[in-house]
Structures are given as structure tokens and as C-alpha cells.
Amino acid sequence: AFDEQWRFLQEEVINKGVLGWIQGPPGTGKTTTTGAFCLSLNMTEWTLTFLRVSKPGYLTCVQVTDKERRWVKSDEESETKLLGRVLAELS
Numbered sequence: 001a002f003d004e005q006w007r008f009l010q011e012e013v014i015n016k017g018v019l020g021w022i023q024g025p026p027g028t029g030k031t032t033t034t035g036a037f038c039l040s041l042n043m044t045e046w047t048l049t050f051l052r053v054s055k056p057g058y059l060t061c062v063q064v065t066d067k068e069r070r071w072v073k074s075d076e077e078s079e080t081k082l083l084g085r086v087l088a089e090l091s
Contacts, residue, residue, distance in 0.1 A: 005029065005030065006033055008020065010037075031052065034050065038050070043066040047063065048062075048063065048064045050063075050064075059074050059083065
């Protein structure tokens with residue numbers, strides 16, 4: 001799964017410059033793959049926004065640039081409401 005997810009991130013997301021989603025059942029390496037891949041990027045060239053929904057109502061958003069790291073986490077609001085707030089803050 002790791003190699004397939006890494007290849008997707010490199011070939012589809014980075015090379016084509018589009019948004020990418022990795023989804024699947026728990027324990028398949030989604031967060032590990034994404035974290036390792038992001039550490040391989042030159043952050044002076046990229047801004048990373050990482051959204052993780054662990055279960056309904058539990059959303060974590062992390063944004064990393066070459067100068068700062070910001071995050072917001074919620075376990076109280078609906079994903080839709082929080083996602084709107086997160087995207088507004090990151091704009």
C-alpha cells in the first residue's frame with residue numbers, strides 16, 4: 001500500500017499539480033505515507049495543507065510552509081462547519 005500511495009502522490013498530485021485524496025480503512029498506512037512524502041518535499045517551494053478525518057466530528061488540519069506550521073483540531077463541531085472555518089483561516 002505504501003508504494004502505491006507514494007506513487008499516487010508523486011505522479012498524480014505533485015507532477016500534475018492537483019489535489020489528492022488518500023482514503024481507506026484504518027491501519028493501511030495513509031497517515032504514515034502522507035507524512036513521509038511531505039517530509040521529502042522542499043518546503044520553500046510548497047505549501048502543504050493536510051486534513052485528517054479520524055471519525056465523524058474529529059477533524060485535524062495542518063498547514064506547513066517554509067516559515068511556519070499551523071494546525072487546528074476539533075472534536076465538537078461538524079466536519080462541514082469546521083472545514084469551512086479552517087479553509088477561511090488558511091486563505
